[in-house]
Amino acid sequence: MTAVAEQGLRETAFQRFLELGFPTTHDEDWRFTNVAPIARMGDRLRFSPLAKNGCLSPGFPPEAQQYLGKYAPFQNHAFVALNTALFRDVTYIHIPRGQIVGEPIQIRYDSPSEISHPRTLIVVGPDAHCTIVETYSGTGSYFTNAVTEIVAGSGSVVDHYKVQLESSSAFHVGVMFASLGRSANFSATSISLGGALVRNEVSVTLSEGTDATLNGLYLVNGAQHVDNHTSIEHAKPHGTSHELYKGILDGRASAVFNGRIIVRQDAQKTDSKQTNKNLVLSDEAVINTKPELQIFADDVRCTHGATIGQLDAESMFYLQSRGIGKQDARSLLTYAFAQDIIDRIKVQSLKDSLERVLFEKFHEHDR
């Protein structure tokens, strides 16, 4: 990308951000998530476009330039527009054709300032394999506005994990777009534990015979708000998608799950399954869950289901009748609810650390 081209992209994006402004709860996509606190922070900081001539280093690989900004459309998304206008660097990962990377690639974004726009571009060549773990964290009050673009070539195998461990007073908007090639096998796991006001978006487009799995776990307590928006677009025939998102809500926390599935006219023989399960531990916690199916093909199988429940009284009594105290029984059952998402994590170190974090979190609730 030449400096001129980069500048053009950024100026267009910034202009678009100004036109769109931050979304309000009048926008259908943001009905249950009020980003006014982020907007107020924005007003105070007064965003201004970056200096002329771009800021990507001259060393930014020419082959990456054709991808950057191509998969994350900002026309209808103020946060993506803002990120595109203002990101400082790009974390660029390229796995060449046929290369198999065994060890997980760890990307850590520890918030450096009051506001940051992490940008990640992952290009996986045909038949290549890789695992990527993106972790977001920080301390104090800040706003992280992240965009990740993934291009997975035909026949590639990509496992992506996003671990959101932002500070308890942070705002986080993270948007991921993945364009998946023919017969690619892709999984995206979103673990959302931190933050005061959080929006996670996962948007994938499948090609012919693509297999996509979207897993998610969100845990909210206190006055936390976490919104998960996912979009799965079956553009070509014979694609398979499985989605399982689970939420645990306590205190006065609130959460949103919105699962959009689009099956294009061409995408016959699509097989898609979506499940959202929520465990509500307090009277004041609120969950809004909504499937959104748009099906334009006629020979497809699409199922969806959502549940909202409390801890099972019979299970509680069974545990207590064996001498396990009420609070421990509660923790045990809550942990068990999250267990199948944890079990699906293939990165052992991540699995271990999450088990520890969850264990501590549930015991925190007890005190």
Add this chain to the structure above:
Amino acid sequence: MALLEIKDLHATVGDREILKGISLTVNSGEVHAIMGPNGSGKSTLAQVLAGRELYVVTGGQVIYDGKDLLAMLPEDRAREGIFLAFQYPVEIPGVSNMYFLKAALNAIRKHRGLEELDAMDFLSLVKDRMKLLEMDQVLLNRAVNAGFSGGEKKRNEIFQMAVLEPRLAILDETDSGLDIDALRTVAGGVNALRSPERAMIVVTHYQRLLNYIVPDYVHVLAEGRIVKSGGKELALELEESGYAGLGIVDEEEAVAKL
């Protein structure tokens, strides 16, 4: 002093009175069978003793080891040595049998002022007790009762009892859903756990189980009251003449005769 003393116990679920004045004394070392037709209140009595909140005690008292049992939380009753083998053991996906049992045992040991068992000691104890019930060790690593057959669930109950070593075991319809081989194994496990320091209350509809677990006393429950008590021969008498011989209407038998 009696281990358990139930005095004129009344309990309701919703606005229906199920137990209408039960009195029963159980001493250490004794095995009491409680028989009765469906709906007589047998399972309710078992659940009330274990502390199920679904049932509300409206009258009477229960003294266990000199303490007011009804004032205790379910977990405290368990820690004090009460064990209920469930008629319908609960499936708990996501919690391994092993983890569950270790948490239970250590909670009880801690309460008794004993040191918690480490993983090695726990495993050797568990292996020893599994032999008693001829249980497959793979069940240990599976989630609690999840996907277990009816027989496996019942074995698992008695296996838990063997590990937790209660002072008062209440077996609620432990024979239901068991074929004759499984029944022999489970009864064998229960008999191995009989001891002068331990009492058992065996709740059952049928006399069959009592061929294998021979009780010291038999009580017949009907419509929330004990209508007859006797020795082990009372069970045989019931086998001969049915509950109708005692003038008790058994819905199940009545239906079977239609």
